[in-house]
């Protein structure tokens with residue numbers, strides 16, 4: 452019997468259909484693909500899929516629970532819904548450091564407003580932030596962005612204290628981090644598929660959305676290219692993501708990881724361009740077919756627990 456790959460997706464128009472077609476073409480009848488069908492979920496039910504590729508559960512909590520249940524029944528789920536639920540950008544920086552990838556200096560901040568259902572007495576542990584220390588550590592400009600963020604939402608670039616506090620005042624009860632701005636000479640967005648296939652895309656975040664993927668980009672200096680590939684791979688292995696984009700900003704020849712926990716990265720043809728789209732579809736299809744034919748054992752996360760060695764106890 453052929454093995455079925457289910458695709459779970461939202462507003463995307465191009466990637467899921469192209470991927471399903473490519474899997475069908477490459478799968479030789481042994482592996483087929485198509486949209487997942489869900490209505491309600493029954494606690495004893497089995498799943499008809501060998502693997503589910505998740506492109507949307509970040510926006511649909513019902514789907515996230517569906518995927519955890521599928522994983523519990525032996526379905527391969529890409530990306531791992533357990534780790535994805537636990538992951539955040541601040542913790543990601545610690546993971547990056549543990550595998551030798553540079554990140555901008557970063558500080559995690561208390562919520563500006565109280566989360567719903569809390570009151571002043573909920574915060575007996577909290578002390579005032581010493582902003583002078585924070586600003587001395589980071590220097591201006593500072594990026595203020597959510598630890599659980601994506602899609603450039605609530606991202607602020609602040610040139611001075613006044614701009615910083617004006618931005619912080621707008622952050623409601625989000626968990627924000629303040630980060631040193633990297634004044635970069637080059638910026639790359641990299642697809643990393645199957646934790647080891649890396650596709651480098653020169654990217655200019657300063658341009659409007661549909662012009663950001665630089666077409667006809669100049670070649671990358673070989674030593675830098677090697678470092679970018681190593682860093683992108685190291686991050687995806689440590690995090691345990693089989694589909695990810697890693698954004699690296701280059702300053703003084705050193706890549707700094709800016710945004711590298713993107714378990715459902717943009718792969719629309721109109722956004723990434725034909726060549727990048729074709730790379731993503733082909734490589735994703737190959738990796739998923741391989742995984743269905745040779746399923747790896749269930750993993751709770753990537754390799755970071757091996758690298759984040761506990762430090763000696765405080766005196």
Ligand SMILES: Nc1ncnc2c1ncn2[C@@H]1O[C@H](COP(=O)(O)OP(=O)(O)O)[C@@H](O)[C@H]1O
Nearest residue numbers: 555594600601602603604630631632633656710
């Ligand atoms: N520390 C930083 N230094 C320089 N640019 C940054 C920094 N942090 C964010 N940016 C810019 O802001 C954009 C959005 O921030 P990012 O961390 O990618 O958030 P999101 O996950 O919402 O895309 C990045 O693509 C980059 O252009």
Ligand SMILES: [Mg+2]
Nearest residue numbers: 602603698710
């Ligand atoms: Mg980003």
